[in-house]
Amino acid sequence: MNHQAGVAEHAEATTEWAHLDAESRQIASQAREHLARHLAPIVADCERDRRFPYELMGGLLELGFVRGVCAPADGGYGRTHLQNALLMEEAGRAWASLRTTMNILSLVAELLTAAGTAEQKASHLAPLLRGERRGWFAITEAEAGSDAAGLTTRAERLPDGSFRLTGEKRYITNAAQADFGIVMATTDPALGAKGITAFIVDHDRGGVTVTERRRLSVRGTTSCTVALDGAVVPKDLVLGQVGRGLATAMAAVNAGRVNVAAGAVGLGQACLEAVVAHTTARQQFGRTIAGFQLVQEMVVGIGLRTHTGRLLYQDAARALDTGRDARTACAMAKLYCTEAAVRSASDTIQLHGAVGLEEGTAPERYFRDAREATIPEGTSQMQILTIGRALLGVSAIR
Numbered sequence: 285m286n287h288q289a290g291v292a293e294h295a296e297a298t299t300e301w302a303h304l305d306a307e308s309r310q311i312a313s314q315a316r317e318h319l320a321r322h323l324a325p326i327v328a329d330c331e332r333d334r335r336f337p338y339e340l341m342g343g344l345l346e347l348g349f350v351r352g353v354c355a356p357a358d359g360g361y362g363r364t365h366l367q368n369a370l371l372m373e374e375a376g377r378a379w380a381s382l383r384t385t386m387n388i389l390s391l392v393a394e395l396l397t398a399a400g401t402a403e404q405k406a407s408h409l410a411p412l413l414r415g416e417r418r419g420w421f422a423i424t425e426a427e428a429g430s431d432a433a434g435l436t437t438r439a440e441r442l443p444d445g446s447f448r449l450t451g452e453k454r455y456i457t458n459a460a461q462a463d464f465g466i467v468m469a470t471t472d473p474a475l476g477a478k479g480i481t482a483f484i485v486d487h488d489r490g491g492v493t494v495t496e497r498r499r500l501s502v503r504g505t506t507s508c509t510v511a512l513d514g515a516v517v518p519k520d521l522v523l524g525q526v527g528r529g530l531a532t533a534m535a536a537v538n539a540g541r542v543n544v545a546a547g548a549v550g551l552g553q554a555c556l557e558a559v560v561a562h563t564t565a566r567q568q569f570g571r572t573i574a575g576f577q578l579v580q581e582m583v584v585g586i587g588l589r590t591h592t593g594r595l596l597y598q599d600a601a602r603a604l605d606t607g608r609d610a611r612t613a614c615a616m617a618k619l620y621c622t623e624a625a626v627r628s629a630s631d632t633i634q635l636h637g638a639v640g641l642e643e644g645t646a647p648e649r650y651f652r653d654a655r656e657a658t659i660p661e662g663t664s665q666m667q668i669l670t671i672g673r674a675l676l677g678v679s680a681i682r
């Protein structure tokens with residue numbers, strides 16, 4: 285049995301995929317095999333070089349990444365949220381930079397498929413789904429993080445109906461590797477959230493300067509400052525209605541949270557596989573360390589958190605698929621799965637001892653990457669406040 289077939293068969297035989305329908309199992313197992321064959325051999329080099337292998341984009345789109353979230357009429361595969369989340373779990377198991385990159389491109393595709401005009405779908409969505417263009421998404425600013433509605437990037441309407449954008453966006457994922465973005469800006473700061481509109485901003489129209497900022501984690505992606513210095517957006521590139529930008533973005537936020545949660549479960553799964561391999565091979569005191577009870581406790585903790593997280597994100601995805609109110613389920617999944625991955629990655633280093641801290645090893649990467657996921661798509665604290673509001677009927681946010 286070769287290695288790729290082996291990992292897929294192992295997952296089929298364990299609880300990982302046992303409860304899925306045949307189509308979903310096939311989506312997950314195809315992704316696992318494809319990523320093991322094409323991505324796994326180059327992950328360490330890409331991580332070291334802080335590079336995303338965009339040459340693999342065609343195969344990733346074929347698997348259903350990005351295309352999965354769009355309707356067939358728009359060139360997508362029209363998959364369920366659960367099926368898309370299963371892909372995100374596989375991405376997270378392989379490399380957090382893959383999960384993050386696919387999540388951003390999926391978000392851009394989802395916004396265009398949901399709110400775009402036929403012309404916008406032809407000019408921006410179709411090439412995105414073919415892998416010819418790439419997009420980013422920007423709300424965050426220096427003074428507007430968790431409180432996204434406090435953004436100040438200004439959109440000034442010009443006499444011909446176009447808009448001139450002025451402001452600066454921060455921590456924008458992969459803007460340096462893309463050619464357009466969806467930018468939230470206010471047409472009237474006095475209107476608060478109701479003044480915020482979504483704009484499609486093409487780099488080649490000018491007025492856009494992208495600067496990369498290095499960070500600790502997820503090194504195959506970039507975190508960018510995007511300066512908008514009078515970038516002119518033609519009126520036919522307003523995405524959705526004027527004043528409805530935040531509502532449009534928030535409609536996609538639940539799916540984004542499920543994707544981050546699923547990716548964190550994938551990372552937990554990678555940790556589990558790494559600690560099983562290491563602790564059953566490593567000998568101390570004349571026996572494998574897997575035989576020590578304190579070691580087993582840590583390994584079992586990783587397995588339990590990973591399995592619990594999987595049930596939570598899949599329940600949240602099913603809530604989205606069946607039209608249930610999914611807000612609380614998505615917040616619970618995002619909170620639990622990302623915090624669980626931080627703990628599991630930390631224990632993975634502990635179980636490896638000194639070798640787990642060596643630069644370039646998988647445990648060292650899992651630890652850095654797990655730490656990141658508790659911040660974007662709403663910090664852990666914002667998820668707690670969302671759940672608290674649902675349980676108590678009282679908002680602690682404002």
Ligand SMILES: Cc1cc2nc3c(=O)[nH]c(=O)nc-3n(C[C@H](O)[C@H](O)[C@H](O)COP(=O)(O)OP(=O)(O)OC[C@H]3O[C@@H](n4cnc5c(N)ncnc54)[C@H](O)[C@@H]3O)c2cc1C
Nearest residue numbers: 421422423424429430455456457659660661663665666681
């Ligand atoms: C890796 C990464 C990728 C990102 N990609 C993008 C992107 O592509 N596009 C984009 O627009 N943004 C992106 N962001 C920005 C992200 O959305 C923000 O970092 C996030 O919303 C938190 O904002 P902040 O960092 O300004 O933290 P702050 O909002 O300043 O929060 C700081 C701390 O205060 C806590 N806090 C804040 N308010 C409250 C409250 N009311 N109650 C309790 N605690 C509170 C927070 O939980 C946190 O612990 C990304 C961030 C990261 C880390």
